Amino acid sequence: MPNPDFTQKLQDLAQKVGITSFKALSKAAGVSERQILRLRRGEVASLRVEVLLKLASVLQMSLSELVTTFASLELSKGNEASTQQMLQEIADLKTEYQRSQLQIAQQRELLLQEFQQSSLQLLESLLLQFPAAAQKARENPQFEAVKILPLVENPLKKLLQAWGIEAIAPVGSEVPYNPQIHQLIAGIVQPGELVKVRYSGYLQGDKLLYRAKVSSIEAG
Known part of the structure; x- marks a missing residue:
């Protein structure tokens, strides 16, 4: 049996959201044109869940709507049990994808905190001593401002060296x-x-x- 062709259906859905070409759809969703081609062929099961989520979002559809719309004819008509099984598998993948995204966000936050902490350690002397030295200079016009320079220069040098700058x-x-x-x-x-x-x-x-x-x- 020849592969189903969902090209016209995808074109219609894309045009409803103002997208006039598959190339533009690829760019808007952040997926490759090869993945768009797979969707046009009804090869939903071969696409990763993150790809399906991106396409569903751009086409303003739910994940399940996208899957049932572009499922192959054998699944959509001849084997309802297989369709439901595939939907359940994709739902499980979606849950796992969301969990992994949460973990990535948590790791990113942890890395940011570690970065901020290491930067603060390099700038410790500046943070602790500079405000007091600056206030002393304001209170005493005779205070030589040049004495403050090492408080700024040394931490800055350390920070730049640590970052390879x-x-x-x-x-x-x-x-x-x-x-x-x-x-x-x-x-x-x-x-x-x-x-x-x-x-x-x-x-x-x-x-x-x-x-x-x-x-x-x-x-x-």
Whole structure:
């Protein structure tokens, strides 16, 4: 018996929610076009439950409606018991999928908490000492503000090192202009000519996070 073709049915359902092509449906649901093709062929049982959930959500259908609508003819007409069994299996898979999603969310929250805790440990001296030093500076205009700098610089250096982030060049240094890692904010220069670093840029390994802002030497 030839495979059933649910292409027209899927087109009609997609058009009801404003989707005019299978490619657009694939993009909207976040599933591959190959999985869309399986649905058009009535191969519901071969699709993962997360795929079915995504498609059902986009098509504004319940999971059971999606399954019964695109089940093969043998299941939908000739074998009601098999259909019910498949629906039960998918319902079980849905429950397991939701449980796994909850576990992932819990793990993500735990990782976030661990990340925040490790970051706070690196910034401990800044958090504990800087507010007191800043208040002392406000109360005593003669207090040398330069004494506060280590309270900020040292924790920041530790944090950047822990994350594998390094400055492109120190502020005030003169370096050859490289438009790939430098942003020219004043003057006119050619690649390779010396420029002065105004704001540090940062790299994380091979990834550019922020370009260093530079100006021509003549721009001061």
